[in-house]
Amino acid sequence: MNEMLIMTPGPTAVAENVRLARSQTTTNPDIDLDFYDFYKVTCEKFGKFLQTKNDVRILAGEGILGLEAACASLTEQGTRVLVLDNGIFGHGFADFVTMYGGEPLLLRSPETASFDLALLEEFLEKDHDFKYATVVHCDTPSGVLNDISKICPLLKKYDILTVVDSVAAMGGEPLAVDEWEIDIVLGGSQKVLSAPPGLTFLSISQAAYQAMENRKTPIASFYCNLLVFKDYFEKKWFPYTMPISDIYGLTQAIDNLLADKEIIKRHADIAEATRQAIEHSALQLHLKNGFSNTVTVINVPKETTAQAILKEMKEHYNVMITGSFDRLEGKVLRIGHMGENARASKVAYTLYALQQTLENQGVSLLSNLQDDFLKYYQKLTFDKK
Template identity: 40%
Template sequence: MLFTPGPTAVAPEVREAMAKPQPNSAVQSEFTDLYDQLCENLQAVYGTDHDVIVPGGEGILGLEAAIASLVAPGDRVLCISNGIYGDGFADFVVDYGGEANLVSAPYDAGYDLDAIEDTLAAAAEAGEPLGLATLVHCETPTGTLNDLSPVLDLLEEYDVLSVVDAVSSLGGTPIPTDRIDICLGASQKCFSAPPGLTTAAVSDRAWEAMEHREPTSLYTNLLPWRDTTDGFPYTHLNANVAALAEAVSQVRTEGVENAYDRHERAAERCRQRGRELGLSTYPDEKRASPTVTAFHVPGEAERIQQRVESDHDIILATSLGDLADDILRVGHMGYNADTEKVDRVMDAVGDVIA
């Protein structure tokens, strides 16, 4: 039983859609129709009128491609972070020749709004305004859901483009997509489709900014995906597109708000069961994501993970980096946002702890 926060367990209907004979993405209109319908359904899940594109490549492609498409050498970028993926954005900025202005907060805290405002104000006063900001909605390694609205207020005040990693939240909790210039998702998280596809909701401002950048590559350039009327930039992953189309269609059929409620119920059940076992979340529950619960078990995460798998055939995740052995993660997202499944998982965790 796979219960990790991505890649997630895949529903039978999604596996079946992927296994069917697929049209040739280069020459058959059936594939283009399927792709266009997928993008339309994704707009509904994103809750936006922005263009939505689905490039071929695992979710990290989207993070790198957003930077490659918007950052030219010498550009100054505000990288807002309280986790590993927030820090990773700064690395991408440097890789593409930009200057990363990193504003960090502790991994168990929210964003430092005062420091963000001070950085934006100082740059503007110096005549070197920051043109782009990166931030993460759900920091999966710590189960942290960041409140984007106060940060987006500041970015709008200073006329700064925004790139948001919503890979682990899209489809599981509301996102203020219409206020974001590039909002990134992926197939293998809350949609519970196989890994292999990036999703991106792109504003007109972001497209315009891309048009003024000299492209550095094809594969990490989002601009060619703006208009696929005459074909795709490269051979698309047709089976993956079929799988994601089925998964997103299921979310539309369920109702996006109903899907959000289902994730909230699964998260609350998981944390209730955790409290009964004496487990605390990392961070506190007010900042915990409805898509993944990170239990703080210092020095015990790997042992519990291994015992849950060997004794109960359930696969959980630990964290990353310095917190790898301090956090046990339960991925109640997508197909696994189900209270009965959560109970089975937490029964196993309780047995191992006992």
């Protein structure tokens, strides 16, 4: 392959029609009323995609902006927040809560498995005096997937607002915002949407708006204040100049997803085939359960290092996967198969490059990763027809 194959768990490859959409002639988004209509229509498309009637907003900033904005808008001095912690990003929500004067309580569940629902239910029976709770849908550093279809309704049973980071899952995993009683769900342009980094999008329930409006103190931010977007269309006023080219691209990206009726199935089949090929080869998956369909995480074999593997794959095979960070740094490899990366040909070549690299570095595998992946993938797609 001449071009670098980017198989990281975001940013992902950008669809060609998204790149072209970003090249359109732009207007002045602050004063052109037609752009307010365009932005509104794009938000409504996201609402359809997220299966929600709640307001949707697009913010000018990478996905982390959405996480901080949710916490900034809901948190004031002394606000008790339940942080569901079974991963690096799950734990990280506590930093935003503390930053805005809140009091996070971290409820920990093993990091190599989906969040323990029985643990959560038992805890809530004893203590449920929280304004809101945070949970990560797919915790990207480990690839663990949490069952928000059960977690969020359980929290709402106790009148706890729900904030969900679905940046690495949205589009590649089922997501039904209204049915699952999610108050704020957050996504990012550079993951399954397959658009460039730089945009956050989120849905906001009426209950979340009410909590923001009924605060005792003003929101301690402007850029991270979700309320400033509440009536943008009626006022014909954005709080800052919107990145119009990025939004043109994002609109095309959401059109791509809405047109792709098999997108959830495609992610599920590719992820399952990848995991089966990995396990058959005697490489070790990092997780015990709760496998995401957007990223596969593999323990680094003892014969080599993450750095050596990543370097050789990039320099010799033009494939870029990634390691992880924080407490997983140097311990795992991550293959992103989300959005435009969730294509059988791309994953097959990535596994070929991985096998060649590992064997060059003294790691013996029991099977052929590429052949096994294609065999399992074909079986999955045939069986499900």
